[in-house]
Structures are given as structure tokens and as C-alpha cells.
Amino acid sequence: MKKGQVTIRDIALKLKISISTVSRALRDSPEIKLETRKKVLAMAEKLNYTPNVVAQSLRVNKTKTLGIVVPQLASHFFASNISGIQDTAYSRGYNVMICQSNESFDQEKSDIRTLISSRVDGLLISLSRETSSYEHLDNLIEREIPFVLFDRIHEGLPVSTVTVDDSLGAYKVTKHLIGQGCRRIAFMSGPEEMYISKKRMAGYEKALDEYGMKVQNDLVKHSDLTENCTQILTQELLDLEEMPDAIFAINDPVAIDVMKFLKSRGLKIPADVALVGFTNMPISDALEPSLTTVDQPAYEMGKLAANNLLDQLMNPEDFEPQAIVLDTELIVRKSSQK
Amino acid sequence: MKKGQVTIRDIALKLKISISTVSRALRDSPEIKLETRKKVLAMAEKLNYTPNVVAQSLRVNKTKTLGIVVPQLASHFFASNISGIQDTAYSRGYNVMICQSNESFDQEKSDIRTLISSRVDGLLISLSRETSSYEHLDNLIEREIPFVLFDRIHEGLPVSTVTVDDSLGAYKVTKHLIGQGCRRIAFMSGPEEMYISKKRMAGYEKALDEYGMKVQNDLVKHSDLTENCTQILTQELLDLEEMPDAIFAINDPVAIDVMKFLKSRGLKIPADVALVGFTNMPISDALEPSLTTVDQPAYEMGKLAANNLLDQLMNPEDFEPQAIVLDTELIVRKSSQK
């Protein structure tokens, strides 16, 4: 009894009843005498019994666990996604296992393998910045392992996706900047293949189009999202014959890197260069100047993704993949008001 | 074969050998003919076999999984801790399951229960701000479930702990502020019972003492770490007959809340009030003014905690609990330079 955890067998032995009766009592089976149930529950309590989920999982071939793969944890956006997922999962009786790809494609594949080994019932995945081939996802589909993509998604797969309207968000940003009188609006994007890069680029382009402006290639940069790379590319923008009068950064962390760099070069924001981000991190209004950005409901995205996946797990037959698209809100602050 | 995942039984059937042979071949048992092993490995590859970790866990009564409980995920500090833990765990063949208590004592207890149910091999815990009784930890000790406490710890338990020298960190801060000429240094602390509150308070007190100053109760506030509470308490500080000339916040997030509030009241930092945080979040130098703070090696803490726990798991007999204390570094920036 000292060694290892208490099992239903221990309870049965103590009570001199069968283990199946104990099992039933514990699971509130309707066909159990109230008295017996009470005895069992009392003894379970007394012995400090905790059900062995591993055994349960093996038995029913379900782990009641969801696997999560995100590019990184130390990002407020993904941490909020995860919170939303977790809260939803818990309230519906599921646990989660979290992996981070560290923005590496290989790590992402390895994470998925690990989670599959652990027999998670389903996966919630946000792709790494490096991911531009998708066999590992096809493989999941082949193996009929349910998963949902969120934020950093890939289109064209028969799976549910949860995103914000990235294109519209970028459109709002660009239009706003044009409205502020900006005419040379740079876009500090992410890796070309990344979903959000493409979508936000599309919105940027659309807004420029509408105002009869054309995308200028030297104003579009593709950062790998590291501070170092962003700095170098920002310098390139400053070195242009005609400097941009605004920079739209693909997300707030990149915007912050740009902001730091511009300040270090003695440039005034927004006077010299207006700046806009995307995500609305909680500190973005504590910056100086406060950062104009696009609010992205990260927690909500997590909830929706998790609920969708869980619905799928509950009801595999009549499940239809959905492309859930959330609205964004442009938050105008000082960094973009000329 | 379509239904469910491939098992060693499937491999055995295909190869017309016994499942124990397959099992052995897969585990590189020395007593297996090379030829047989090759055949098995090839077939496993071909069938896309993934070992069922759940079954393995049940069999060997080990899950190779560590449980993590943190107050919140959407905090750069804890996210970094977790990264350190994860990297270490993975490199030593372990997975992790993460729970957040959302700073709730009840949730913390429930998280631990959940992780125990999942039969994690050990736990890494950082206590919630509400936690001021420790039976749930005693219970773990009774049940001989190994765990390590980090950052938000409780002393006096026969378990390893990983912290920074909170007291010394706070001492450095306070001394620095005194050196800047501050004489009314307020301490915006956290909940009284919280470990870091007590330790940082001690350092604050020690520095004041050394300079012949006494702790003034009206200059010490205990925030519950929410923005709202911090704002109210900051207002109280401003309402004092004699306003403080410096505020030392228990951590960077609280410092940022204070900063926002001071700015909203038109106060100049550091001219009117100097401000210092603790943690060194990556954005703290992008704030205006850049925030003086204490660098806390979060990733490193995670690594040390995980390594300690894993050592314990490998070698349960001759394991001695350790109190690992890391150094901190005061990062002086503009918010405190009068």
C-alpha cells in the first residue's frame, strides 16, 4: 500500500467487494446501491485514491488529452491562445499537452510525433515560420487523427481553421495610414510562405490599390521575426533614397523591435515615421508612443479552436470542417497619428 | 488495420513471429538476431508503427512525463521557465504537461490532482498568489511523489527549490534608489504570504536599515497583482501627505501598471517618481522611460529545476533536496536615474 498509488483493487480488498463494483460506484453507475456507493466513496477518500488515467486511457483507447503545437510559448499571443484552449478543454473534461516548435519545421514535426505517441485524442496546431511543406499534416489526415489549425494555418486541407480576418486587418491598417497622409508605407512582413504574411500582404496591397498606389518592392521586407533581422531590414528601409513615412509591422513584437531601432537612430515616431503593429499585446499601450495596432482576440481564438476540435471528437461522423474567421479591430494610438 | 493505430501485434502477425520478439527487437534487446531485428524495424517503418506510450506507461508504471503548475502562462517569466523545463525534459526523454492555476489556490490543488491522475512521474510547481496553506504539498510528500518548487516556493519542505536571491535583488534595487537620492521609497509588493513578497520585502528593509531609514507602513502596499488593484494602491501612494519619490514594484508587470497610472496622472518618471521593477521582461527597455529592473534568469531556472527533478527520478535513493539560489543583476535604466 505504501508502494505505488492506491488502486480500485485496494478499495475492493478493504471493503471485501469486487473491483467491478468499486469501478461502478466510482463512475456513478446507476445500477449501484446508494449504500455501497457511499462506502466506496468514503474508502476512496480515506485511502486518497486517484484514478489511474493511464489505465483508463488504455482501456477505452482515449486519453482525453489534446495536443497543442505553437511556435513559441513566450509570446503573449500564443500564451493567450493556449489559455483559451486549456479553459475550454478542462471545462469539457480534457487535459492538454503543449509543445513549442521554436519556429522550427523539424521541431514541429517532432512535436507532432511525440504527441501522437502520447495518443492525444486530437491536435491544435499553429505552424512554425519555417513550415512551407505540409506532408506531416497530410499524414495526420491519412491516419484520421483530428486536428485544427489556428492563426498560422495552411489552407486547402479538409480540417477546421481558426483565424482572424488577417487581410481585412491589414487593409484597415493601411487605409488608416493613408488617411494620415502617409504615401510611402513600408510593410515589415514575416517569412514569405507564412500564412499571415500572405494574407496581411494581400490586405496591404488592396488598400494601396484602392488609392491608386502600387506596392513597391523595396518597401516590402520579410523578416524572420528575430530582432536582429528586423533591425537590419529596418536599416535598409532607412537607407532608401526616399525613406518610408510609415512602417506597418506584421505583429507587435516586430513593431517593438522596429520602434527600438528607429528611436536608436534618433527618428521620431510618428513624426518622421508612423508605426503600426498587429496583435494588441497588453503592453503596446504602455510604449512611447503608444502603439497603433490591430486587436486580435487570442483567447477567443483558442476557445473556438478547442471547441471545434472537441465537437469533432464527440461527433466524428457528421462533422464538417469549418473555416472560422474572427473580426479584428483597429486600435488607433499615438504611433500612427501624424 | 484501418481502425486504430498499428500495434506490435500487427507487426508480429505480418512477420509470423511472436509479439514478444517484436517487442524485444523494437527495444534493441541484445538477445535478438540482427536479421530479425532488421525485419521488424523494416515492417514497423512500413506500417507506420508508433509505440503506444499509454500502454508502455501502464506496464512500467512510469509515464516519462513531468507535470508543471504555474500561476499563469501569459507571463513572459513563466513562459521562459517552462521553455527551460521543456528543453531539458525533452533532451532527457521526458514530456511535460502544463497547467496554470490562474493564481487560484483551488485551481492549483485541482491542477495537481489532475497531473497525479495522469500519473506524471514528478512535478514542477510555482505557487499561486493565494497559496498560504501547504497541505496539498505535504500530501505529495506523503505519497512520495517527487516535486520541485521554483520561484514562488515555500520553505521548510524536504524538497528542492529553485529561486533567485530575491532578498539580495530587492536590496540592490533599494540601495540603488537611495543612491539616487530617493528618501521616500515605496514598495508595491504582492500578497503578503507570497514567498517573493516576503523575501523582496526583507531586502528592501535591509537596505533601508543600512542607511538608517525605517520601513514606513504607509509606503508598503500589497497588490493582488491585478492592474486594477495596483492602480488603486498607486493612487493611495499619491494621496499621501508626502508623496513617495520612488516606487519599487514587485515585478515588471506591476511596474508597467504603475508606470501607466503615473503617466495618466501627469507625473514624470523618474523626475517626480522613480520606478523600478523586477524580472527584466524583454519589453522593459522599450518602455519610455526604459525600466530599471532586476534580471531574473527564467529559462535557466527552468533548466535547473527540471534537471534537479530528473536527477531525483533517475536516482531516488541517494537524493538530497537542494535549495538552488541564482544570482540576479540590477539593470539600471532611465526610470530610476534622477
Add this chain to the structure above:
DNA sequence: CTGTTAGCGCATTCAA
């Protein structure tokens, strides 16, 4: 209402 039995996938003891 309760007990008996079988089996989830795997590792391992004992035989051969």
C-alpha cells in the same frame, strides 16, 4: 444490484 471474465498494448519472466 453485484461478481466473474476478458482484454486494451506492452514488457518481462520463465521455458524451450
Add this chain to the structure above:
DNA sequence: TTGAATGCGCTAACAG
């Protein structure tokens, strides 16, 4: 070197 048998803890028929 391999196979047969056992059991990890639990749930779910099937029988009473």
C-alpha cells in the same frame, strides 16, 4: 534466440 504466459489498472460485456 524465440515463444507462451502473466499482469499493469481499469471498464464493460455477460451472468447471475
